[in-house]
Amino acid sequence: MARRPLPRILSNGGAQLARSRELARTAADSATDVLQPLITIARGLRRLAAAARRRWSETPKDRRGALLFLAASVVLVVALVPYGPLLAAISLMAAAAWQGRDRTPSEPEGPDDSQTKRLQSLYEALVPYFSLAEDPDPLYAHGGDWEKAFPAYEFDDDGRFAHLVIRYPAYFTDGEAESRARIEHLLAAKAGRGREYHFAWDEEANHLCVDVLTALPTDIAAQRFVTAPGETVLGFTDPTRVQRTLPLTHGEERRDVPPVVWRTGIRSTEPHLLVLGQPGTGTSTLLRSVALQAVHHGDLLIVDGGGTGEYACLVGRDGVLAVECGLTGALTSLEWAAAETERRLIAVNRARQEGRPAPDDTRRPLWIFLDRPSALAHLASTDGRRDPQSLLQVPLRHGRAANVTVVVADQLDALSDLGDAVRQHTRARVVLGPATAEELATVLGAPPHTTPVPQVPPGRGYARLGTGPVHRLQVPATPDPYDDATSDAHRQAVLDLLPPRTTPADGEQAPVPAEAPVGTATTEQGDTAGKRDPAGETATTDKAVRTVKTVVTDKTVAADGSAATGPREPGTPAEPASEPEEPGDPGKPVADVQSAPVVLEAAAVAQAPSEAATVGPVRTEKVPAEAVAAETS
Numbered sequence: 001m002a003r004r005p006l007p008r009i010l011s012n013g014g015a016q017l018a019r020s021r022e023l024a025r026t027a028a029d030s031a032t033d034v035l036q037p038l039i040t041i042a043r044g045l046r047r048l049a050a051a052a053r054r055r056w057s058e059t060p061k062d063r064r065g066a067l068l069f070l071a072a073s074v075v076l077v078v079a080l081v082p083y084g085p086l087l088a089a090i091s092l093m094a095a096a097a098w099q100g101r102d103r104t105p106s107e108p109e110g111p112d113d114s115q116t117k118r119l120q121s122l123y124e125a126l127v128p129y130f131s132l133a134e135d136p137d138p139l140y141a142h143g144g145d146w147e148k149a150f151p152a153y154e155f156d157d158d159g160r161f162a163h164l165v166i167r168y169p170a171y172f173t174d175g176e177a178e179s180r181a182r183i184e185h186l187l188a189a190k191a192g193r194g195r196e197y198h199f200a201w202d203e204e205a206n207h208l209c210v211d212v213l214t215a216l217p218t219d220i221a222a223q224r225f226v227t228a229p230g231e232t233v234l235g236f237t238d239p240t241r242v243q244r245t246l247p248l249t250h251g252e253e254r255r256d257v258p259p260v261v262w263r264t265g266i267r268s269t270e271p272h273l274l275v276l277g278q279p280g281t282g283t284s285t286l287l288r289s290v291a292l293q294a295v296h297h298g299d300l301l302i303v304d305g306g307g308t309g310e311y312a313c314l315v316g317r318d319g320v321l322a323v324e325c326g327l328t329g330a331l332t333s334l335e336w337a338a339a340e341t342e343r344r345l346i347a348v349n350r351a352r353q354e355g356r357p358a359p360d361d362t363r364r365p366l367w368i369f370l371d372r373p374s375a376l377a378h379l380a381s382t383d384g385r386r387d388p389q390s391l392l393q394v395p396l397r398h399g400r401a402a403n404v405t406v407v408v409a410d411q412l413d414a415l416s417d418l419g420d421a422v423r424q425h426t427r428a429r430v431v432l433g434p435a436t437a438e439e440l441a442t443v444l445g446a447p448p449h450t451t452p453v454p455q456v457p458p459g460r461g462y463a464r465l466g467t468g469p470v471h472r473l474q475v476p477a478t479p480d481p482y483d484d485a486t487s488d489a490h491r492q493a494v495l496d497l498l499p500p501r502t503t504p505a506d507g508e509q510a511p512v513p514a515e516a517p518v519g520t521a522t523t524e525q526g527d528t529a530g531k532r533d534p535a536g537e538t539a540t541t542d543k544a545v546r547t548v549k550t551v552v553t554d555k556t557v558a559a560d561g562s563a564a565t566g567p568r569e570p571g572t573p574a575e576p577a578s579e580p581e582e583p584g585d586p587g588k589p590v591a592d593v594q595s596a597p598v599v600l601e602a603a604a605v606a607q608a609p610s611e612a613a614t615v616g617p618v619r620t621e622k623v624p625a626e627a628v629a630a631e632t633s
């Protein structure tokens with residue numbers, strides 16, 4: 001029997017109402033069963049009354065008197081006959097019961113012919129995997145009964161499996177990944193390719209539950225997510241494994257979607273993230289999405305090894321320390337980041353020893369984004385210079401205590417080019433785009449419980465936080481707003497999230513022509529050439545005047561203020577820096593050193609002669625852009 005809809009208050013309640021809702025539903029179902037005869041008779045009486053009314057209205061007016069007389073005569077006879085009223089009442093009830101019976105054709109029991117064929121063929125396909133010659137009473141045997149093997153099944157409107165429960169013999173090696181993978185592969189092929197399946201192995205009951213997964217939403221655009229401080233939304237997933245949902249806006253529509261939330265900061269167990277994927281699968285987009293969330297609470301240092309200008313929209317924004325595209329800039333800024341991590345660590349340790357809270361200048365999160373480090377490593381090796389990844393060792397190892405988070409993205413086949421520190425300390429992992437089960441297991445540390453599909457939309461993949469479950473993931477659409485192919489709605493969504501451009505606090509500013517963007521950036525390769533700024537501003541081009549802000553701290557300085565190594569000028573080749581020493585290193589007494597981050601701000605005018613720079617903690621100078629670009633190539 002069809003279930004009756006419950007009152008709104010019961011059907012709309014939260015999770016805590018689920019139990020009472022189920023109780024109410026059961027009570028309603030039981031009451032309906034008990035009162036079924038009365039309901040049928042009442043329905044029949046209603047139908048008889050409706051038929052009598054219809055008959056009366058259809059009778060011509062001149063015959064209604066005769067009809068009335070006939071009815072009155074029948075009533076009189078019935079009243080006079082012994083037991084007449086009783087017999088009449090019984091007859092009426094019987095007629096009402098007959099009329100009131102449920103006339104909707106009942107659903108055919110069991111599967112139809114084509115469904116039976118599917119079930120039988122799947123059963124036959126499983127026989128070699130789930131049977132043993134020595135088994136005296138096999139559950140699976142050629143020509144056997146599939147009904148014992150498949151206790152539950154559902155089909156979709158196209159006649160394909162939507163849900164299937166499979167029993168298997170206890171001797172099947174369901175604890176071995178290869179055995180499971182073989183069965184999952186077979187089921188995915190037999191139940192229909194091109195769909196994603198979720199496999200739940202119940203080893204205790206020897207049951208395998210197969211469900212078809214609905215596609216993850218690809219239409220969610222970048223937006224301000226409702227999260228707590230230290231939480232970053234990597235994307236969206238299935239509701240099965242995630243208890244929480246995020247309220248999202250989609251145009252006028254509002255909906256709740258289960259997110260994959262990554263926690264960073266001092267209490268995080270996965271403080272750093274590694275994103276891998278085939279080219280063009282959305283790794284840079286995920287980094288941009290994370291950066292747009294992080295920039296509102298922290299400082300960002302972005303190194304774009306691909307040099308494709310994917311992060312041009314962040315250049316010069318409030319909270320963005322630098323966007324580096326070339327090797328020199330990458331080395332310089334990562335050296336500074338390593339020194340800054342050490343400085344924070346020392347300051348936090350000292351404060352703890354003295355029983356004070358951590359100093360304010362260690363609390364604002366520092367984010368280091370490194371996109372395509374393998375490209376920079378290749379450049380560095382051909383140039384005989386240091387691999388920038390080696391400078392990540394300190395932020396990766398000590399970043400959690402120092403509020404420093406590292407996010408690295410690269411192509412899937414570059415996994416072996418990544419440094420040991422990157423591979424060891426990035427415990428939050430994402431793989432985007434098509435990947436084999438082996439690749440997923442290698443990167444994520446565990447295979448997903450779903451079938452990888454060959455064709456996926458950009459931004460689709462898997463995420464795993466530490467030793468947690470592997471989630472399917474869809475990254476919110478966060479395209480480059482300066483890309484001409486970006487739709488207006490998505491461009492506006494990203495532009496709305498960008499913080500305002502930084503204005504120098506002291507009023508000092510490098511000479512910048514009117515059409516040049518006011519802001520701070522390092523674009524050593526002129527990668528943003530030709531990009532359009534939809535806000536009407538002209539983006540940085542090869543020939544255009546560039547404003548460069550590079551945060552440089554080459555070395556720590558002695559407590560007396562004398563710098564061990566002076567701040568390097570932007571554009572000068574970096575000396576291969578020595579490995580930053582560990583805090584507490586006997587060769588570097590903690591009490592004797594303090595870091596000296598120095599901010600150099602320079603405006604580089606293309607093909608303009610360089611001028612002598614003023615020496616000081618904050619300097620403004622002009623640097624020929626060509627000279628800078630030449631060093632990075």
Ligand SMILES: Nc1ncnc2c1ncn2[C@@H]1O[C@H](COP(=O)(O)OP(=O)(O)OP(=O)(O)O)[C@@H](O)[C@H]1O
Pocket residue numbers: 218277278279280281282283284285286306308458459460474475476477478479480
């Ligand atoms: N989550 C997403 N939703 C919608 N479109 C996306 C998503 N992620 C990426 N794209 C689109 O896919 C294309 C490639 O994205 P992206 O540049 O981020 O990939 P990539 O992996 O960094 O590639 P490459 O390494 O070649 O730069 C872009 O056009 C981008 O807009």
